[in-house]
Amino acid sequence: MTAHPVLRLSGITKRFGTTLANDAISIDLAPGEVLALLGENGAGKTTLMSILFGHYTPDAGTVEVAGAQLPPGKPRAAIRAGVGMVHQHFSLAANLTVLDNVMTGTESLWQLKSSTSKARRELLSIAERFGLKVNPDTRVGDLSVGEQQRVEILKALYNDAKILILDEPTAVLTNIEAETLFATLRVMAQNGLSLIFISHKLNEVMAAADRVVVLRGGKVVAERLAAATSRAELAELMVGRRVARPVREAATSGPILLEAINLDVGRRLSGINFAVRAGETLGIIGVSGNGQTALGHLVSGLVQHSGGELRLFDHAVNQTSVRALIEAGIGRIPEDRNAEGAIGEMAIWENAVLERIWEFSRHGLVDRRAARQFAAQIIEGFDVRGGTPDSRTRLLSGGNMQKLILGRNLQSRPRILIAAQPTRGLDEGAIAAVHTRILEARRAGTGVLLISEDLDEVVSLADRIQAIVKGRLSPPVPAEQADARMLGLMMAGDWPQDGTLAHAS
């Protein structure tokens, strides 16, 4: 690469209270380079980028763009110098059009005439150049998440960004959308832009970056060329110790615990067949939005089936409820832990017992002592860090919140575990912990229904795999027989349309 860096961070240090979020971090970025900033949650990635973008003022250190030092704590100066940022949570107005969103903040408040047609031309030419297809007149609220991200990127490019920072860009994307994004990043790099993307996912770092900077505990621990490193090495550098995801041993499957026969849920699921056996994991793969939510809600007792038969422990069930399912011994991990799994403003102990409150109350009074004890057992037994039973749940990191949810379900040894996207958004260490627990439960005889969009996860945990496509389920294939090509075909909906095959294995 060229000798002259477009961006130079030198000696950036930032302290929050007693924690050192960034400790003398220095990074150079060359023109046309894609740099990945890899690190676990809490390693200091986002803090560093917020300093670069002027959201935070560093305690020490400087930011130089093309040789000129940026004034600290001034986002406008950063934008003017050509730094663009795509946040994890988009800052778009859903009720405005794409064009309006892109133009927001670029025009003077006192200017009477808005130069819309010029902006439209410019937007379309940028979109053309980078292959970011978008209709400028669509309302942002009507776009998919992937398209909204495209608008965020366009907005940065419209502001003449030379350096683009993407904060966990794939966290909200499906696999296919993520691949499209990486292709876009390539095009942008070829056009001379420099990119930094923040991630804790090893796969995408290896796939998309030229160079990888690994952060741990606020320090730069390593710098590697993507071509000269491996997933295993990066994982070790990132976590600081060797982490290996646990490996599944052969199943000793028992009787069928949960079975769906030609089941419909409104128009969202139609004619699905599956069977979960004791001591076995059934994995459901699929691209997001194909009915996973409805399936998860069905077996969690939130929605009722409208046709076909649902059998639980060899009995047909007509009407389910959350309480009936929990009492029957079904543990439930919801797909969205922040929206469904826990209430941030309530105490950890309250979140631990809310879904089984009848076990912790008598005559309508909450047995707070027993509830706190239950929470303490989960914290102890499932290694939930960062809180006591009485602290607010929002203080927990994503991984620890998930351990709490896992713990409240597994503590009472469920016969069936429903795990919907159990590791979405978690870092390597937490993923390994969650996987270990799921395998442990399976070994103890629990039947696991794993619904996940993470192909690697399903392949490594499941004994049998079915694909969900447009509300329909493929027949199951044993995990041993499944290769990438076959799973790809299944997820594309390419299987014999004959429901009887579902029972073939």
Place this chain on the structure above:
Amino acid sequence: MRLERRAHRPLVLVLLAPVIAIVTALAISGVLIAIAGAPVLEAYRLIITGAFGTRLGFTETLTRATPLMLTGLAAAVAFRARVWNIGAEGQFYLGAIAVAAVAATVFSGWPPYLLIPSSLMVGAIAGMVTLLVPLGLRLRFGVDEVVTSLLINFVVVLFVSMMIEGPLKDPLAFGWPQSIPVGADAMLPKLIDRTRLHIGLLIAIVVAVLVYFLQSRTVFGMQSRAAGLSPTAATFAGVPLAKTLIKVACLSGGLAGLAGAIEVTGVKGYVTTDLSPGYGYSGIIVAMLANLHPIGVIAAALFTAAMFVGADSMGRALGIPSYIADVTVSLSLLTMLVSIFFTQYRIRR
């Protein structure tokens, strides 16, 4: 400069926040008193002595605080579960008129120990029904209860007017629009003789403690909080959302209706259209001042009542408008909201 969420809310700050808020509000209203041409410190002294200094003033403060406690609790209970009950004024009046309708007619001749509780119960039920209408509309059709519960206030006040000019008009009132009296047997016992202070104050305090217990110790309290904080998570945890909100509405509306019933049977003995100087609306302020805490409501109601009574007597003594009380109470709501905010956030550079 930016705001940052505090990991913990320091207890000192939580307790100090209302004090700082009230002092700030008084300081700002001091400027207004000065503009009105009155000596500021003297005015403060008169407010305090007016509200607490004399037997009459003190009992009047407590009398006024009684309905405010109950309407404050009504708002606090509802807001905790994110049921936006702005209709306490209507529930108050319907509770009052319901008592007037039954106490001397249907219940006539009953012994006081039966008559008084039954009358209060009727008032509470009337309040419940008034709030169940907007809640039902929300649950069934998704209509925003902020609008409906507010609008029902006007319907109820007009209905009360109609009643006291019509079927419930007191024939012995020389044509004044007032309802038939509830009768001496239905009147709440006085707490102190020759004052307006009645046993309703004790009822309100006991109710506040009960509500606190209900919210912090019972399954209903936990579920209603969960339903308010995150309906999706509550649903996932199997909390019956509609049922919980209906219970909350019954409690909230019932408390406001009870306030009306107690005001009728405690103070006046009959209903007029000026029975409440906006107790229903002030209840919202009281609840916000208390940060929705039931025990805090007691203190907030006392403060609000003291401001009204004290500023009234100050205004009379110094010849300045007693609207200064409204201004001070409103200001203290604003300063209170700001200081509650700063118990949760801090400023970082």
